[in-house]
Amino acid sequence: MENRIRGLSAGLVSLGLVVAGGLIGRGFTEARLGDRFVSVKGVSEREVKADLALWPIQFSSADDDLSRAQARNEASIRRTFSFLAGQGLDTAQAQLQSPRVTDRQANPYQPSGGGARFIVSQSLILRSTEPDRVLAASQRIGELVGTGVVLSSGPEYGPSGPSFLFTKLNDIKPAMIAEATGRAREAAEQFARDAREAPQEGTPWTSR
Missing domain, CATH: 3.30.70.2970 (Protein of unknown function (DUF541), domain 2)
Structure with a gap:
């Protein structure tokens, strides 16, 4: 992670920081389904003001x-x-x-x-x-x-x-990592539920 977020231009200070901040915190987790592994990613966003x-x-x-x-x-x-x-x-x-x-x-x-x-x-x-x-x-x-x-x-x-x-990323990084990790975990659990409900290989799909 970068310790600074740079604005895109003078006219885009707020928007530029929002866009840059959208890729800061990322949490990773894995959901195991039998012998299959799926990696998912969580993203945390913050609006920050240049300092x-x-x-x-x-x-x-x-x-x-x-x-x-x-x-x-x-x-x-x-x-x-x-x-x-x-x-x-x-x-x-x-x-x-x-x-x-x-x-x-x-x-x-x-x-x-x-x-x-x-x-x-x-x-x-x-x-x-x-x-x-x-x-x-x-x-x-x-x-x-x-x-x-x-x-x-x-x-x-x-x-x-x-x-x-923006030079104070380290101040908000822990909370963002926690948020991103939580979102990744939720995505993994949802994927696991969807996979369990899906037909097995060789079984035709049916609509409900």
């Missing part, structure tokens, strides 16, 4: 002069921290990743002309125990863009948007 949010925010700045590109990147950092604080989020839980500098002229396959020479990209990752507040802030990300921050997205930048997790 942790991870939000990566990627931004980039471009200029033909590296120092100006770096200055713009520093401005984006300040504006991003200001935006998060304005949304009531604890910026002490935000960590800056190492910046990445791309020199377009250093790439022999880069077409000449068009676009700034230097691109400075950086990511900030916010870890918060207030998923609802993170979700609300992520839906207002346009306000950050309005301050001049250029957000980056795409495979080379990693996932965009917050991820929501």
Whole structure:
């Protein structure tokens, strides 16, 4: 079993956790019918609420002069921290990743002309125990863009948007295992009853 349940997306926090939680607890039992063995499985479901949010925010700045590109990147950092604080989020839980500098002229396959020479990209990752507040802030990300921050997205930048997790599975796991085991036992007993009532091999089936 996983110790975390991850939400599918910001818009599917509740639904995503319900779907993920539907496969948590599984109990197994066996019903013996003569020399035949049948394994059955019980499933326990829970609706859980995310208790942790991870939000990566990627931004980039471009200029033909590296120092100006770096200055713009520093401005984006300040504006991003200001935006998060304005949304009531604890910026002490935000960590800056190492910046990445791309020199377009250093790439022999880069077409000449068009676009700034230097691109400075950086990511900030916010870890918060207030998923609802993170979700609300992520839906207002346009306000950050309005301050001049250029957000980056795409495979080379990693996932965009917050991820929501449930980290307390161990707290509810015992009850779920017990519930799933009970359901498996009920299924096995029902199967055994049905098998005893079924005609033996070579005996034609009859309807009642």
